[in-house]
Amino acid sequence: MEPCAAMRPAFLKGDEGTLLTSHEAEYIVEHLSCLGIDQVGSAAWIKQHANLEKLNLQAHYNTMALCDEFVMAALISHNKMDVLIHELLVIEIWLEKVFPHLLPALAVQATTMTLGLLLYHEATIINLLEVALFHSEACEALGSDALLELADYTYRKVVYLNTKAWEDASAKERTASEMVNLKPEEEVEDKVARNRFCAGVCALSVLRYLTDYISSLSPCVMARLLDCHDVVMALIPLVESAPWTRKRKSGDKRWVEKYSKGKWSEVPPADRYLLVEPDVQLWLAINNLLVDLKCRNKYAYDSYRRSQVLKLHKYVNDLLLDQLPVLKDLRWVLEELQLKILNTDPDRGGLILEQVPALRESMLRRDDWQELAQKQLLTILANEAPNQSAMNERVLEMMRMFEFGELMEPPTCAACGGQAVNRCSRCKTEWYCGKACQVRVWQKHKKACELLVRASHNQPNKIVQA
Known part of the structure; x- marks a missing residue:
């Protein structure tokens, strides 16, 4: 038996615990780069988001399974911790300054997948940092400028938790009929609130890790x-x-x-x-x-x-x-x-x-946010699906990550949130506690299900893109 197997949580399957091998993770980390606000939604940005999501999922699995934390080691050895801070600030500013101008158009024209990438990016990065910064060597690998930016970021999130988080957390639970009749903008705003709250809670953990090692940091x-x-x-x-x-x-x-x-x-x-x-x-x-x-x-x-x-x-x-x-x-x-x-x-x-942080301030030193939003709308919509093959490949990537994420927790019903025992026989990605719940949300799931099934029939299995 492998050393970590004896202490691994029972629901984790050791033979399925690899979305990325250590070599694949290192290759991806080596090619992470700082992308500007103007590049959000571009083909390069979408590819990097997918890679960050894979790193995040694998890092969480390694931590839960008490195995070699090769994702964190790669981020440190290739000096990419500062890159994560840069990307975190970019998406934070983009969501604050650019996204409000894009919301009406994207809510109607963009696919659920594209909106998910844009809205979940901040939570993905801070979630990856949450795993890595548990270790003192990851904190100490950050430069002093990056540490200051991260300290400021976590403080802004603490302010959020003291103010708007209450509104986001107490949002009304919608029934299935209300979900079907929801306006596109309202649906997107619900997703924004959920992801904003998730990022705020993760940032609290990151702040705690900074305080753990505060005596040894700058x-x-x-x-x-x-x-x-x-x-x-x-x-x-x-x-x-x-x-x-x-x-x-x-x-x-x-x-x-x-x-x-x-x-x-x-x-x-x-x-x-x-x-x-x-x-x-x-x-x-x-x-x-x-x-x-x-x-x-x-x-x-x-x-x-x-x-x-x-x-x-x-x-x-x-x-x-x-x-x-x-x-x-x-x-x-x-x-x-x-x-x-x-x-x-x-x-x-x-x-x-x-010493004061300067990176975020330099990013904010512009006033063309509305013009940038107009340009990015065309870029984002153009990059949604260059062709059917690219769309199928993107869907498959999402399916693999979704299925891998399922390994880390017992499945729950997509309709009521209870313990699930059955899943959709077609796409095999959505779980239900019984037939009644499956029928209840079928109209909402139908389009995504058909897209997932088509993609799985048309594309080979492919994981790593740098």
């Missing part, structure tokens, strides 16, 4: 998070608001759902106070920033900061410590604060000049 990162953004004050409200927890109701039925591992799940009443992944990442980030000695020496308390931090005291109870014993030192710090043992004279470390 001092500018600590200065940026504590002095410039005061990220501690931004994180504390999330303990109480927790946008990844929502209350739902249908008729007389009421229940609570929590967001973890990329999806919303109903929480049994007995488990209401159990932490989910975003809760854990939030508490660990706060713990790192308040307990780490270098951070404590740098972070000066005034009366406002003290009052806000002390709000945590009621939450750091035995129930929390049973789940996260590492927080025992945080309890001690809070008790110190109650006794007014404060650091009011922070250690500035003798720094005279403050």
Whole structure:
């Protein structure tokens, strides 16, 4: 038995756990490049998105299966971590500045596949970074400029989690009939909200990893998070608001759902106070920033900061410590604060000049967003399907990635979200708990199903494109 097999989760199939071999992953990583905002939606961009999606899926599988993490190793050895940060900023700005101008036209003219690529790109990259940056060597492989940009990005997402995330998370669940009658723009806006929320939660994990290794990273990162953004004050409200927890109701039925591992799940009443992944990442980030000695020496308390931090005291109870014993030192710090043992004279470390990020600012230094949107609309629509062969190949790539992703979790019903036991006999990609649910969403699935079946009959199996 292979070394990792004994500890692999039962639902992971070891013999099917390769979307990419280590050599294929290294080849793809070696050819990753920085693409500008003008290139979003181009043929080169679409190809790179597909490759990033493969890397992301394989990296997650390697982590879950406790196997060799060759994707992360390749990103480090080929110095491509900074490229991921560049691509993350590009798609963030594009979604903010260009996409709103494109929305009406793309909602009507673009295929579901094209919209999926554009809207899911940010979540794909931050999800890949989430896997890689768990390791200190990946954090340390980032240049100081990239680290600052990433620190700023995660702070912007924390601000989002404190504001618009509530609206995105509490979006109304639509019935099958409502989905069929949904206007194209409304459907796209729903997808934007889902992907924006996913990226925000992933960014919280990335912030936690930055705080894990903050003492060994460039001092500018600590200065940026504590002095410039005061990220501690931004994180504390999330303990109480927790946008990844929502209350739902249908008729007389009421229940609570929590967001973890990329999806919303109903929480049994007995488990209401159990932490989910975003809760854990939030508490660990706060713990790192308040307990780490270098951070404590740098972070000066005034009366406002003290009052806000002390709000945590009621939450750091035995129930929390049973789940996260590492927080025992945080309890001690809070008790110190109650006794007014404060650091009011922070250690500035003798720094005279403050390093600031410049990449995002340089990308924003233009005002032709509407003109760019008009040009890109033609590019995006032209690259949707240069010919039927290219479309078939693209669909097959998506099918392989979808099927590989299924290996990492038990299948769920596409209609009701329950445990699935059957899947579509034609395309074999969509799962259902029974005949009733399959009939319920068939009209929505029919076109995609026919396209997938046609593509599978017309194209050979092909994985790697650099």
